[in-house]
Amino acid sequence: MVRLSISERLAEQERNDRKRKERLFEAAKTFARKCAGSTNVHEVALCGSMVTEDPYPQDIDLAIVVDSFSDLPLIARAARQITSTYHGWEVFVFRPDRTYAGRICHRRECPTQTARCDKIDCSRVPHLGNLADFDFDPVLFLSPPIEILWCRESKSVLINWKEALGARATEQTHYRPITLKCDCGNQFIFSVGEQKYFADRGFRRPKRCESCHIRREFGPEAATLLEEINDEKEC
Ligand SMILES: [Zn+2]
Ligand SMILES: [Zn+2]
Numbered sequence: 001m002v003r004l005s006i007s008e009r010l011a012e013q014e015r016n017d018r019k020r021k022e023r024l025f026e027a028a029k030t031f032a033r034k035c036a037g038s039t040n041v042h043e044v045a046l047c048g049s050m051v052t053e054d055p056y057p058q059d060i061d062l063a064i065v066v067d068s069f070s071d072l073p074l075i076a077r078a079a080r081q082i083t084s085t086y087h088g089w090e091v092f093v094f095r096p097d098r099t100y101a102g103r104i105c106h107r108r109e110c111p112t113q114t115a116r117c118d119k120i121d122c123s124r125v126p127h128l129g130n131l132a133d134f135d136f137d138p139v140l141f142l143s144p145p146i147e148i149l150w151c152r153e154s155k156s157v158l159i160n161w162k163e164a165l166g167a168r169a170t171e172q173t174h175y176r177p178i179t180l181k182c183d184c185g186n187q188f189i190f191s192v193g194e195q196k197y198f199a200d201r202g203f204r205r206p207k208r209c210e211s212c213h214i215r216r217e218f219g220p221e222a223a224t225l226l227e228e229i230n231d232e233k234e235c
Contacts, residue, residue: 006179013191027082031079036150046060048060051144056175063091065096065158072127094157110122183212184211210226
């Protein structure tokens with residue numbers, strides 16, 4: 001049986017994060033390709049942490065500029081297909097005159113009397129929610145880097161808008177997987193996904209490795225069983 005060293009495991013973790021991000025990126029590009037089929041779509045852009053150095057984006061945030069709402073059903077369908085890769089997506093809809101129109105609803109049928117449609121205030125335009133209590137702040141939205149995935153014309157509405165606002169990239173935390181040391185002497189990996197999970201909830205760094213944690217929670221038999229499973233996986 002082959003036990004990977006901590007540095008090998010760290011490298012593997014980084015490789016997995018990279019692969020995950022590539023997969024999400026592919027899903028975004030597929031969405032852009034499908035939207036490009038509509039003559040009403042002006043451009044599709046990727047924004048948020050997907051475009052930054054962040055190794056573990058939590059959302060696929062997309063922006064789309066449309067000349068009219070007539071192809072929203074097509075756009076909404078393309079967006080829902082992202083879900084097969086990753087459920088955490090949002091598509092922000094804009095008009096060429098730099099107005100924010102709303103977000104694409106996640107439901108197949110919209111509006112419905114469901115919590116989700118209700119929450120994002122779907123009613124005026126099918127497939128488009130408009131968060132009643134959501135104040136859109138273009139500076140905040142356009143400050144992080146933006147990557148244009150597809151644009152009908154040479155001039156991107158979003159990039160021009162961003163430049164007009166003088167919006168510059170904001171400072172952000174750079175995450176990477178790190179190793180921590182347990183009281184038992186074992187080193188273990190604190191992955192980027194875990195770091196974000198902990199940070200979101202205001203938790204402190206974990207103090208124990210997985211087997212010490214299991215031993216404490218479920219007793220020594222469970223910890224031994226876990227070690228056996230892990231050894232088998234690494235064979
Ligand atoms: Zn809806
Ligand atoms: Zn331990």
